[in-house]
Amino acid sequence: MKYRYKKNSYSDIFQLAKVMYKDTSFFAKELKEEKLLSFISSLDKHKASEIEKISKLILPDDVLVFKATYILNPFISFRFANKEFKDYKELGLAMLISSPQIDNSLSQIVSYSLLSEHMLSTNYNEENQEEYERIVEYQKEGMNDLSYGYFLIAYYLSKKENIIFDHVEYPDLFSFVYYLYHSKYDKEELGQLLSHSAMLKAYSKFGKEKHKVDEFLHLNSELDKSEQDLKEFIKNFK
Amino acid sequence: MDEDKKFYLLAEIAGWNCSNYSEEYGAKIQNSSAYRTLKYNIPEAEGVFTQDAKELIENYNNLDFNPSTIKECFLLEEKVNYLALHSDPRFYINPFSIVPNYIGSISSLGDLALSINGKDITINEIIFDDSITIEDKKKVVEEKVDYYLYDFEQLVSEAIGNAKSRTNQERKTQNKFFKRTILKFFLDIFLVTFLLFIFTFPNNLFFSNLYNNDYSKILTYVSYIYPIMCFITLIIDVSFYSYRARIYEPINYARRFLKKNSDLLFQSLKRQKEKLLDYIFGAIQTRIELINDLSDFSILSTSYVSLDKIVNIEKEVKKLKYRRLSDISTSLSYASLGVLILTMAVYFISLSINLVI
Numbered sequence: 001m002k003y004r005y006k007k008n009s010y011s012d013i014f015q016l017a018k019v020m021y022k023d024t025s026f027f028a029k030e031l032k033e034e035k036l037l038s039f040i041s042s043l044d045k046h047k048a049s050e051i052e053k054i055s056k057l058i059l060p061d062d063v064l065v066f067k068a069t070y071i072l073n074p075f076i077s078f079r080f081a082n083k084e085f086k087d088y089k090e091l092g093l094a095m096l097i098s099s100p101q102i103d104n105s106l107s108q109i110v111s112y113s114l115l116s117e118h119m120l121s122t123n124y125n126e127e128n129q130e131e132y133e134r135i136v137e138y139q140k141e142g143m144n145d146l147s148y149g150y151f152l153i154a155y156y157l158s159k160k161e162n163i164i165f166d167h168v169e170y171p172d173l174f175s176f177v178y179y180l181y182h183s184k185y186d187k188e189e190l191g192q193l194l195s196h197s198a199m200l201k202a203y204s205k206f207g208k209e210k211h212k213v214d215e216f217l218h219l220n221s222e223l224d225k226s227e228q229d230l231k232e233f234i235k236n237f238k
Numbered sequence: 239m240d241e242d243k244k245f246y247l248l249a250e251i252a253g254w255n256c257s258n259y260s261e262e263y264g265a266k267i268q269n270s271s272a273y274r275t276l277k278y279n280i281p282e283a284e285g286v287f288t289q290d291a292k293e294l295i296e297n298y299n300n301l302d303f304n305p306s307t308i309k310e311c312f313l314l315e316e317k318v319n320y321l322a323l324h325s326d327p328r329f330y331i332n333p334f335s336i337v338p339n340y341i342g343s344i345s346s347l348g349d350l351a352l353s354i355n356g357k358d359i360t361i362n363e364i365i366f367d368d369s370i371t372i373e374d375k376k377k378v379v380e381e382k383v384d385y386y387l388y389d390f391e392q393l394v395s396e397a398i399g400n401a402k403s404r405t406n407q408e409r410k411t412q413n414k415f416f417k418r419t420i421l422k423f424f425l426d427i428f429l430v431t432f433l434l435f436i437f438t439f440p441n442n443l444f445f446s447n448l449y450n451n452d453y454s455k456i457l458t459y460v461s462y463i464y465p466i467m468c469f470i471t472l473i474i475d476v477s478f479y480s481y482r483a484r485i486y487e488p489i490n491y492a493r494r495f496l497k498k499n500s501d502l503l504f505q506s507l508k509r510q511k512e513k514l515l516d517y518i519f520g521a522i523q524t525r526i527e528l529i530n531d532l533s534d535f536s537i538l539s540t541s542y543v544s545l546d547k548i549v550n551i552e553k554e555v556k557k558l559k560y561r562r563l564s565d566i567s568t569s570l571s572y573a574s575l576g577v578l579i580l581t582m583a584v585y586f587i588s589l590s591i592n593l594v595i
Contacts, residue, residue: 172252173248173251173252173253174252174253174254176252177248177249177252177254180245181249187241187242187245187246188240188241188242188245189241190242190244190245191240191241191242191243191244191245191246192241192244194244194245194248195241195244212251212252213251215251216247216248216251219247219309219312219313219316220244220247220312222316223239223312223315223316223319226315226316226319226320226323227239227319229319229320229323229358230272230319230322230323233323233326233358234275237326237328
């Protein structure tokens with residue numbers, strides 16, 4: 001039995017799994033259709049049954065296809081939403097490049113814990129237990145604060161120690177501030193953005209000037225807290 | 239805090255000099271609603287005898303509105319917010335040391351604030367909060383009441399002037415005052431003695447001059463000025479030392495009492511603590527709101543010592559009346575010493591040369 005997709009014909013599920021990430025909207029539909037499911041079932045009933053289960057869940061197309069990919073072929077490199085990463089470092093860099101914003105597509109990796117799932121699928125966790133545990137921890141952070149979890153994982157995987165902002169990497173805080181001062185950004189908007197920035201918060205864990213950024217964030221959060229406490233008190237008691 | 243200052247804070251931390259952005263911010267904080275709230279609340283705190291109130295006033299007086307860096311602006315604003323919040327009487331009133339006729343913005347023990355799970359809430363709120371177990375409520379209330387007791391015990395020890403805790407400066411001041419008092423005493427004795435001497439010793443020269451009132455002679459003047467000076471000096475000294483003794487009587491009594499009976503006082507404090515706990519625990523168990531009971535457990539004026547008078551001593555000795563009397567007494571002592579020396583000189587010289595000068 002063969003499965004035809006575009007001009008190609010696939011007779012094994014391992015090869016098919018390698019290309020599914022390139023067209024997630026198509027394969028997300030196909031995974032719920034008889035044609036693809038019977039093809040998979042003819043080669044491996046257990047995998048077909050697993051895929052049937054997950055296709056009943058309400059998942060975004062990228063996530064469904066990702067999960068199905070690693071059911072069909074557990075050991076391939078990380079492939080998600082039409083992007084292939086030869087290693088985790090490359091994934092981290094891709095996540096970081098959109099800073100200070102998060103890449104909406106890649107953020108699903110954090111919100112659906114796909115990275116730890118991949119590590120388990122490829123048995124990466126067995127030889128890299130500490131790394132796996134850190135990723136699980138950062139994914140948990142992402143459940144409370146998606147942006148923060150995202151940048152924690154991005155910095156951790158990429159091993160970067162500099163600030164990356166608007167696709168540019170700055171060697172130190174001094175030059176980063178210089179750029180900002182001369183940029184088109186309004187200073188008030190910058191103040192608001194930076195004082196609550198998940199990217200800076202993650203940088204304060206990994207960056208080479210982490211203590212300075214930590215001090216900045218700490219002063220802001222303490223001031224915000226004191227303002228908030230006073231406002232709440234006045235609201236409740238005055 | 240202005241949002242742009244947050245950017246300049248990062249710039250400053252990165253190594254940029256942003257001091258020009260901090261210059262006008264001190265004045266802005268002084269005009270903020272937080273600072274105005276704090277300033278409004280401070281006078282009420284000045285009449286309260288607790289460590290928290292004392293610290294609040296100290297911190298308020300130490301606020302420096304001339305920050306030279308953005309970081310200092312942040313710290314200043316945070317401090318003002320914190321003090322403004324804690325300037326509400328809920329945070330610093332101690333039910334054990336409240337003055338019996340206290341009139342303030344709170345009237346009930348239920349209005350007092352305590353902290354549970356990082357959040358400040360009042361005792362009345364705790365009573366009715368179903369998310370906290372009764373055991374936890376009692377635990378947090380007991381911790382707070384222990385703190386109130388500790389605070390009050392500190393107040394008592396400080397007020398009575400535990401000799402061990404006196405600073406060198408305080409001991410020097412006391413010793414200086416004591417020496418001055420002894421000198422004044424001897425001066426007054428000498429003034430009176432010499433006065434009696436000149437009016438009783440048979441000296442025709444002196445008495446004839448006194449009756450004839452020859453105003454070209456110095457002896458005439460000192461004959462009148464000296465007695466008047468003695469009289470005024472004695473009156474002022476008696477007034478000052480009587481006033482001082484009256485102020486210090488409670489503390490002197492307390493010291494004498496506590497030398498033998500300190501256990502009695504501190505036991506009564508512990509009994510009062512138990513009473514307070516029973517009262518609040520009862521309200522917790524029965525879910526009754528506490529109202530109009532703020533002064534019911536005050537032990538500022540006990541049957542043993544008047545601690546309210548003791549803690550007011552520092553205020554009394556700083557009052558204008560005390561300082562004026564003290565200054566007048568000292569000045570008169572110097573003046574009367576001068577007059578005494580002059581009188582003695584004129585008297586004995588006249589006597590020795592047998593001629594009125």
